[in-house]
Amino acid sequence: MELIHTDEQEQLRSSLRKFFEDKSPSSEVRRLMAEGTYDKTVWKQMADQLGLQGLAIPEEYGGSGYTFVELAIVMEEQGRALLVAPYFATIALAAQAVLDLGDADAAQALLPGIAEGTTTATLAITEQSGNWDIDSISLEARPADGGYTLHGVKSYVIDGAIVDQLVVAAKAPGGLSLFLVAGDAAGVTRVNEPPLDQTRGLATITFDGAQATLLGAEGAAATSLPITMNKAIIALAAEQLGGARRAMEMAVEYTKIREAFGRTIASFQATKHKAANMFTKVETTKVSVHYGSWAAADNSDDLPVVASMLKAWASEAYFFCAANNIQMHGGIGFTWEHDAHLYLKRAKASQLIFGDDAYHFEQLADRLGV
């Protein structure tokens, strides 16, 4: 593999760009975010027309067996369009968690439905502490009648209130394990919280003895979940890249039109240099995401290091571009009607979820052995 995209990958990007521009324009983003839901027709089209849900799922589970590199391109493009749909949750979290377990039965239980666009899912990790360290997981899985019941609360579950299936990280007698629970199962209470970033749902989910199916072996998640988290961060970074680039483009386009003091504001050096700094952030993120997606595809040894680096890097780049996009728009940029704030809020929420820059810089130092 090399750090340039193939022609086929670039074609994928083009068709995705067109598809999402068509299916996820600002008006749709705003409609869906106000309703706290997603468009099931578009979701099915994503599967049927473009095969996006199954793109990186192995063929044996109904997918088309592409790699994380192609998946990152999808992440980037849907992030660019602020797609309001549980794509990140279903693909980068739930499906990836099951894949990383390496258990055929678990994969068979969830992936075919995801690949064909009939099942949505998410992964419930953190709890009320808001701590992303897997050691802080305390939700309990009790063996019962050949199955398990879950007891506890999960917080900040991405799209947790709108998906069909929940993959839940819980403490079983044999250690940290993943369980599959239907979203509408008895004993599951889901509250859709009002999110800072309205384009992505967050739920608090209470498990009060809900029936759950063990995925893979008891204790297996202790090994697999850190890998899944690292890959989810790479996917998120790809999404952040898409948003950062769009924010940069919005800013540059606007300044070329808007005039002040008899010139377009794009002709002012302060504006130009801000744009050049955005460009530098975007391009360095682009090459880093490409490398990261490759590391994820290869399960490379440096995946943990790259993931922590990217979490900080892409977050900083996205926030920088989104904040400066507002500044470069002037007054109109801080109105609700303009889309600039949607990117700002997505950027900040993406920066905070899974731990912020400082958390990941500390992780990075630790993972490097400093």
Added chain:
Amino acid sequence: MELIHTDEQEQLRSSLRKFFEDKSPSSEVRRLMAEGTYDKTVWKQMADQLGLQGLAIPEEYGGSGYTFVELAIVMEEQGRALLVAPYFATIALAAQAVLDLGDADAAQALLPGIAEGTTTATLAITEQSGNWDIDSISLEARPADGGYTLHGVKSYVIDGAIVDQLVVAAKAPGGLSLFLVAGDAAGVTRVNEPPLDQTRGLATITFDGAQATLLGAEGAAATSLPITMNKAIIALAAEQLGGARRAMEMAVEYTKIREAFGRTIASFQATKHKAANMFTKVETTKVSVHYGSWAAADNSDDLPVVASMLKAWASEAYFFCAANNIQMHGGIGFTWEHDAHLYLKRAKASQLIFGDDAYHFEQLADRLGV
């Protein structure tokens, strides 16, 4: 007291500006820094013509009894001119250390000579660790024959190799104490180190049983030395302010003359905004130094907090201005011949001595009780 200077203080500043422009031009700075010495004639003129050494020394010890606010103006102006002389060492360190002891005999022993310009001195605090915490002082003072002998090594002693008298912080049987030792006393070995900032000497001084006179009471420095350190930081901040302002002025002046692409570079917005940012740093430092000098004059309760805040603030401002001064000068700015680097090196050395920004931010949080 109020946060504007009186007419009298402004007159002091004007005459100082003129004096130092006359006595400490670039050619003299370069001559003295190459020789590692200072101009004793100018030193005497400072005392005889302007009374600068005795300015803030009480009248009973031969000074003129002005306050730290006036002293800060002198610090600022000599810092602006990069005066190569042990003024900071003698006045802000040695004289201040003795004043803060509050002991009349000690004051009588050192201050009259300083005030009349016949004695130079410094304060030796830190040791080979480079740690500025007074708890780390380990140099030993042993009672001997009614006096004391000193045993150990002091490092980073400002102008330590060129001054007449050394005020030395040492561990006596009764605790941390200050001692007076003649620079040329037997058992004292002084090495003038090659400093990053050649405009200010740094010495390593070995005390091998040198005879020393106790200043004040044994153990008194445990209380007085932290106060002295805080005041020294305020004085240093004033000096940094003077340098920062000069660096800003150099940059602005040059960009008004230098042309590129058919315009003065001062007309480019990137240049203008850099200058405006320098201005903001300088003005916020100015008002902070003024407040700090007032807090030092009053021995105010918030002196420790203000000192830590100012150490970080003034350092950042000076370095910002000095570094951007080079950038705004382009190629000529990083040549040895141009004075820009003298300010850069002074700025960095001032930032590192007595602990850097991060050290003082931590101190600040601590002193605030966070």
Added chain:
Amino acid sequence: MELDLGPEANKFRQEIRTWIADNAPEGLADLTDWNASSFGSIDESFDNALQSPQYAEWSDRLLKAGMICASWPKEYGGQDWDAIQNTIFAEEAFRAGVPTVNRGFGESMVGPSVMVNGSQEQKDHFLPRIISGQDVYCQGFSEPDHGSDLASVSTRGIIDGDEIVITGQKVWTSGYFRANMIFILVRTDTDAPKHRGISYVLLPFTAENGVDKRPLRMISGAAEFGHEYFDGSRAPIFNIIGGINNGWKVAMTTLGHERSGSATIASLRYEKQFWSLVDLARKHGRDKDPVVRQQLAWAYSHVQVIRYQGLRILAQIAAGKEPGPEASATKLFWSDYEQRLGEIAVGIEGAEALIRAESTGPHEREPGDYIPNFWQNIFLFSRAHTIYSGTNEIQRNIISERVLGMPKEPSAARG
């Protein structure tokens, strides 16, 4: 360390302190955090407190004591308070945790304009209504697409008998939702040069008078500003201040009016906010985190600089000196600071910052409302600070050109 303003000021402070202690209704201080920065926030307890009997009583006592618009001259109902007295009053109210009652644009801008430019009849009519709170003003200067070029007024004013009839749009109207009056710039002569055909009108700001007010919703969810359409809105010619076509001069009087007295209050508010941030860090167990401590120290340093700047401005006013050039850097400084502060705060909140507060009250709430918590609001609203009242880019231009004497941009056809 407290600023020693001399014996006279200290005596005044003592009097004010006593007066507040004697007159503040019981429980007033506990109704809400009167000192919190409410700009751009949606704070239910604050709105409710404004409706309370205690506030009404306090307001009434201040009115009777002449402590509303107290910096106005005595002949117009004020107390001739100078900047020092204003500041002392504001500080003492802050310390007692009770609100000052100010009349916003009416007090700071319309009143001074009427005093300078109005006839005796206009003064007699308009000034008492401001003091009593009967007339609450908003400012109608900005129009769509005119940015900071104020003189490009398009809104038309046509004289019709003894009335002026106004048609057009205004935007970025701060505090529009509480106002029943607007002071508005309208073009009354389209042939005259840009600055010469403008009139300054005090216009009833109601739906009955043909004003269609629409909230301009901000990214924080609040509608702090309005966008209004005027369709044949009318005012008596009596309501034109300074005479027809003389409005630019009147507007300049208004803009030039010194907003003193707020200099040191800003830092009191910021200091309080800082300690809230420390509490937040403690609540999240982050106060011993060295990286967070660096951020807290950084923030505190900024609060101190704002405090010193306020003290200096006060000292300058007390000494009868004009504020120095450093004043131009002030807006740049606090706006950048508050942006970064918001980022630090949501960073300390961590995952909690991903979720907003629940709506609990009735004030201007609709389905789809967006109600951030205190720190989220600072984080979001502060994005506007570097834009309004002249973007920070323009502030940097001003400093470099007017203070540092650097040249203007080549094609600087400035408005």
Added chain:
Amino acid sequence: MELDLGPEANKFRQEIRTWIADNAPEGLADLTDWNASSFGSIDESFDNALQSPQYAEWSDRLLKAGMICASWPKEYGGQDWDAIQNTIFAEEAFRAGVPTVNRGFGESMVGPSVMVNGSQEQKDHFLPRIISGQDVYCQGFSEPDHGSDLASVSTRGIIDGDEIVITGQKVWTSGYFRANMIFILVRTDTDAPKHRGISYVLLPFTAENGVDKRPLRMISGAAEFGHEYFDGSRAPIFNIIGGINNGWKVAMTTLGHERSGSATIASLRYEKQFWSLVDLARKHGRDKDPVVRQQLAWAYSHVQVIRYQGLRILAQIAAGKEPGPEASATKLFWSDYEQRLGEIAVGIEGAEALIRAESTGPHEREPGDYIPNFWQNIFLFSRAHTIYSGTNEIQRNIISERVLGMPKEPSAARG
């Protein structure tokens, strides 16, 4: 993770690795840190190592094996190595801790210019002398006060029989102190348009030839650049490349020559530097300081981005693609990085950074010399990175104009 460049490249890597193992003289790797960034530094051990018998032997073996100027075409004494091969060779030498021997400007700029623009006789004469190291070149393009406007050449060249006689000044001459030749732009026709009266001359760069070389001392104390006065310096007309008055075109060939092969080496050097920084932090007991750890993680992230950028450029070259627009951001990126890195490093050194290293050697030392330690040198010298080769301000202009399509400045009379 290593870049998989395909079986052919892997085979080449294996061969090179073996060749180096077989041919590197014993002890060569231990003589100095061959991989340290030596730009702008004064490193005695490096200078001494260059004088060692091991280096001479290594240099000789490389020469015989055709591994000097190996990217040149075979007909000119090279090996036709492509960018991948160059990179592999550089990487393997780096890993073995031995130096590559490159001929600097002669290899990267003069050689290619002569190949493209020179006559067969010129090729036969000049190219072997570059490969052998007999001719060491420096670049004579910049002149005082011309900044980045290269075509404003004032240095005069007058034809005198079969010689050209040169008078004038050049400045910012990198590596002047090792050079015995200079490739210099001189004005041979003062009447022709700016770009048309310039000739490109290979001039003996010696005092005997009327060249007065003065070190241009940098703030780091080193004289990395020179300032030269030419007073009747002579060269045969044979030494004019591309013909009289055709020098601008020749210079453009030179500037356009791709400096490939260095893309991934930069990151190896930065990575090594990073681990030195970690060692520094450990030595000072700062490696567990959370604030320092943030700085280290920040630095490592930058090193990785530089690595990824190198890998991408290599992949582009391997695929025969032109580097994309992201390449324009590269200089901006590493120059800002290295500046900040220097600041971080001296911060970690703390008080130790207040004192310089002692001078221990003889190379170009004078009284008053200023010899910084390794990190002080990076701190000081890096101030130049954001200035030379087009200031970072100009880089940002280029990105915004050429990549983002934003307009030029109003009076942009660009050179």
